[in-house]
Amino acid sequence: MTANEKTDPLVDRLIHRLITASDGRVTGIIQEARDEALAEVKSIIKEVLIPAMLEQALRELGETESEPMPEDEAPAQPQEAATQPDEASVEKEIEAIKRKIAENERVLSQSQGFGSSEEDAVPNHPAAVETPNQRMEEDYGYYVYAVVACDGDQPLGGLPTEGIDPAFPVYFMAYRSIQAVVSKVSLQEFGQEVLETNLNDMAWLETKVRTHQDVAETVSADRALVPLRFCTVYLTESRVQEALVERYDDFANALARLKGKQEWGVKVYCDGNSLMQRVRDVSDRVKELEAEMAQKPSGVAYFMKRKMEEVIAEEIERISDEYAQSGHDRLSHHAQESDIHPLQGKELTDRKEAMVLNGAYLVDEDDLAAFRAELRNLGVEHGDLGFTYELTGPWPPYSFVAQPGETWADE
Amino acid sequence: MSDRVAREKEVTLLDLVDRVLNKGVFLWGEVTLSVADVDLVYLGLKVMLTSVETAEQMRDKHLLQADSDEKAA
Numbered sequence: 001m002t003a004n005e006k007t008d009p010l011v012d013r014l015i016h017r018l019i020t021a022s023d024g025r026v027t028g029i030i031q032e033a034r035d036e037a038l039a040e041v042k043s044i045i046k047e048v049l050i051p052a053m054l055e056q057a058l059r060e061l062g063e064t065e066s067e068p069m070p071e072d073e074a075p076a077q078p079q080e081a082a083t084q085p086d087e088a089s090v091e092k093e094i095e096a097i098k099r100k101i102a103e104n105e106r107v108l109s110q111s112q113g114f115g116s117s118e119e120d121a122v123p124n125h126p127a128a129v130e131t132p133n134q135r136m137e138e139d140y141g142y143y144v145y146a147v148v149a150c151d152g153d154q155p156l157g158g159l160p161t162e163g164i165d166p167a168f169p170v171y172f173m174a175y176r177s178i179q180a181v182v183s184k185v186s187l188q189e190f191g192q193e194v195l196e197t198n199l200n201d202m203a204w205l206e207t208k209v210r211t212h213q214d215v216a217e218t219v220s221a222d223r224a225l226v227p228l229r230f231c232t233v234y235l236t237e238s239r240v241q242e243a244l245v246e247r248y249d250d251f252a253n254a255l256a257r258l259k260g261k262q263e264w265g266v267k268v269y270c271d272g273n274s275l276m277q278r279v280r281d282v283s284d285r286v287k288e289l290e291a292e293m294a295q296k297p298s299g300v301a302y303f304m305k306r307k308m309e310e311v312i313a314e315e316i317e318r319i320s321d322e323y324a325q326s327g328h329d330r331l332s333h334h335a336q337e338s339d340i341h342p343l344q345g346k347e348l349t350d351r352k353e354a355m356v357l358n359g360a361y362l363v364d365e366d367d368l369a370a371f372r373a374e375l376r377n378l379g380v381e382h383g384d385l386g387f388t389y390e391l392t393g394p395w396p397p398y399s400f401v402a403q404p405g406e407t408w409a410d411e
Numbered sequence: 412m413s414d415r416v417a418r419e420k421e422v423t424l425l426d427l428v429d430r431v432l433n434k435g436v437f438l439w440g441e442v443t444l445s446v447a448d449v450d451l452v453y454l455g456l457k458v459m460l461t462s463v464e465t466a467e468q469m470r471d472k473h474l475l476q477a478d479s480d481e482k483a484a
Contacts, residue, residue: 209427232438398434
C-alpha cells in the first residue's frame, strides 16, 4: 500500500486532520490578534486612568488640606462643581472605550464565527486581563514520567539534569510512600494544541519519546516503577500532588505488584517463502492435491493449481497462528503476566517477513534465565520453518498497567 | 545490574511508540494524548517509512539508469 493511494482511509484521516490542524492555526492567529488588541486597549485605558487617578489623588489631598476652610469660605462650592464634570468625563471616556472593546470583540467573533460568552465578558472586567507575570507562570506545565516508590535512594548517577524540556531538570514529588517523577516543561512546546502539531514532526517525536523512555529507565534501575503515558502534563505542582493523592492506592498496589519484575518484548516474524516450501513438503492435503493434479488434463490441472495455492495460503496462516500461539504460551509460562500487542504491518516494520506475534511479558528477575532459555529453544525449534524470534527489553512495565477505559481503580 | 544495560537490540521508534504512547498509565492531566493523536503518530510513521522506501527505490532506479547509461556510452 502506498501513501498516495487516496482510498486509504488513514490518508483521508490525515488530510482531515491536517485541515483541522491548519484551522487550529487560524484560531491561534485570531486569538493572538485579539490578545494584542486587548493589550492595546488596556494601555489606552491606562493612559486615561493615570492622569485621572493622579487628579483624584491630588484633589483628595487638596480637600484634606483645605477641609477646615469650606465651612466659612465660598470657593469650596465652585471647586466641587468644577471637579464633578471632570470625573464624569473620565468615566464617560472609559465607558466609550469599553464600548469600543465590546464592539471590537463582537466584530472579531462575528467575522470568525466564534467567541464565547466568557470572552465577551472580558471587556467588562479590564482588571481580569492577565498581567505579564501571570502570563509567564501559565506558560509552564509539569510533565510526569512515572510514579515510583519512595524507599529507593536517588538513582545511581542521579536524576537527569535535563528533562523532556532540556531547560529543566527531573525531580521527585513525594506523597506518602510514592513519588512522581516530574520535570517542568514549556507549554509553548507541550501545550495541548501545539502538541498535535509537534506529534507530526517525527524528529521531535523521536527525541522526546526517547527522553521519556531514558528518564523512566534511569529512575527504574533499582526500584519498581509505574510508567505514565507520553505527554501527561499538569499545569501546577498541586495538580500533580492531587493526582498522587487521588490514585494513591492504585499506584501503591501497582508498585507492590511490579516490584522485581521487568517487561520484555518478543516479536516473531515468519518468512512466508521458507514456510511455503515446508508446507509443500509436509502437508498431506497439498500432497494429495498434487498427486490428483498429475492425472488430470491441463485445463482441469490449472484450476486445481489455483485451488492448491489457496490451500497453501490457508495452511501457512494456520501454521503461523499455531506456532505464534505455542511460542506465546511457552514464553508466558515463564512470565508473571503477558499481553499480546497488535501486529505491526510490513509498512511499519519495513521487513519482508510478516509479523505473527507481538508479545509482552512481565518477567520476574528470578525467572529471567529460564525465560531467555525458552526463547533460545523456540528460535531453534521454529527456525527451520522460517520463524525468527526477536527480543527487546527490559522495558518499564508499560504494558502491565491499566489502559484508558479500563478500570484501574474502583472508580 | 548489567542485564539492564545489555539491550538485545537497538530499540526502534516503532517499539517505543508501541509502549510509550500506546501503553502506560493514563491520567487526566491538563494535557493528555488522545487515541486519535496516537493513530496519527502511527500514520506519520507509516508515511515516513513509505517515503524512505520510495526514495530508496528512486535512488536505486537512478543508479541503475546511470549504470546502464555508462555501459551504453
